[in-house]
Amino acid sequence: MNQANKLLRVTYLLLLMLALLAPMLGLYPVFVMKLLCFAIFACAFNLLLGFTGLLSFGHAAFFGSAAYITGYLIKSQNFTPELGMVAGMIGAGLIGLLVGLVAIRRQGIYFAMITMAIGQMVYFVCLQAPFTGGEDGLQGVPRGALFGVLSLQSDTVMYYLVVAIFVACFLAISRIVHSPFGQVLKMIRENEPRAISLGYQVDRYKLLAFVLSAALTGLAGSLKTLIMGFATLSDVHWSMSGEVILMTLLGGVGTFFGPVTGAGIVIALQDTLADKVGSWVNVIIGVIFVLCVLAFRKGIIGELQAWLERRRAVASAKA
Template sequence: MTTQSPTLAADVPASPSAQPAQGIGKTARYTYLALLAVALAAPAIGLYPVFMMKLLCFALFACAFNLLLGFTGLLSFGHAAFFGFSAYVTGWVIKAQGWTPELGLAAGIVTSALLGLVFGLVAIRRQGIYFAMITLALSQMVFFVCLQAKFTGGEDGLQGVPRGALFRLLPLEDDRVMYYVVLAIFLACFLGILRIVTSPFGQVLKMIRENEPRAISLGYQVDRYKLLAFVLSASLAGLAGSLKTLVMKFATLSDVHWSMSGEVILMSLLGGVGTFFGPVLGAGVVISLQDILADKVGEWVTVIIGAIFVVCVLAFRKGIVGELLALLERRRARKGA
């Protein structure tokens, strides 16, 4: 019996022809290796480290969201709560309490996991639009807490958060050192999500996404699986927010605003929900457009990105990566016929 590679299982739709799938798997692996090489060489080839770190933080955020929507089928409008509140917690414990960066990141992860558990227990028994609206309502409650709480700085946010030294050894104030730390964390989480998706647990999540009544009839405790997926997604989203605070040295209300939940949905849909690399590409496109267009068109950047999103949804229903994979599969199927 042959085994399927993790890359193939994550990003390539099931195909009746094994040969086309193997070809697409090779293409995906070569693409990943090329992108990894570019990421490792980014500071040396002149790519701005802070921009690259911001991109990686939002790519992790999008991957965390995709774990819930793409592989479990749950649409959350409340992920800004995990991203933003963890950003505040990490910034506060590092700046006001003098914690080291690794403890600050851990505090952000624990906070988002607990928040995700609360959200999940309240919302997980609902489906569709009801689930989405409950998560949005809970997220807005977190937003108003952040607006009123003293430790968040209110409308001014937390400013001047020091990066410190990771494990008292790595000076994170150096942008290059900080970049490789962020890259290492992103890669670890990226591979962790891949492992989750291709594990027996991940297969059950996909079954729930495709046919929840069948999963229930087979004896799976569906609510527990969905709750665990929700907490995992929230924890990774919180880590992304905590990293963003360390990178940018501040946390603001925009991190926890409902529009941030909209942005991560946009990133996932644009790149390709249910594909492994799609959210990373979607985050790259959105963050790059924001960075390039912000100085030229100001607030109109949101309108432009929205228009691009509408065009992509109409033209590429599976997202950019999903459509590319489908195109490759069709071409290789024709060659093998």
């Protein structure tokens, strides 16, 4: 396991170096920022699905509401970017608390349907609210200056801020999962009745996991508004919830880097094929997803990890 951990750390270090050098390698900064933003979204969703076992069909509500909150406060109330992002994150967390208090009382498909229904309610609030811009959305949201000092108008400066936030979120999720709290979440996922029999207040753990996932999702939504300069109804639409589920399943549920991989594949396909095939890009992504589910039931990273474990087992048996 020590060799596996060393290999994993080296891989993460190489990927971090690649991310830091991406602008110098000719990669379009806005594209990579968008990818990292949705990678945070997918990692936050995976904290709920992969490590707690709760499937939410309404996570776009937290992503989109935070995007609107941040956009409105920065554009209309002259908030600095960091305050706008914190406000969006807190807003998403509070909405997650309200949704979670209702949803965690049910399990399975009932939990999923409750989250989807409340997500649609949030969508119609965003459609009708006077500060969201209705069908036009919030346009022309300025990036401003970080702490009132560091201007984010440059794509390069904004890029390194997004990389720093992504790394912080990734490490935070890793710490949460490996903590005693995370171990209880895994126990709930594997055998909830056993967790209850051991005296754990399961509903409190699930609620906290839901709120953490919602808050991190809100951070992703706030970042997206800063990067792109707008927030629209597509951010809070149910199809956005479907996209993050697709990203997570494609990369590998319950793995750390799987959601990042899934987000990279989906965003890359959307950006590459959107101008060439139009709306057919969704059909292509759907076909790829079906093929991956049939061939890689654990997701791309999940199957890779399983293959490496089998190789280690064979090597140990021979030794």
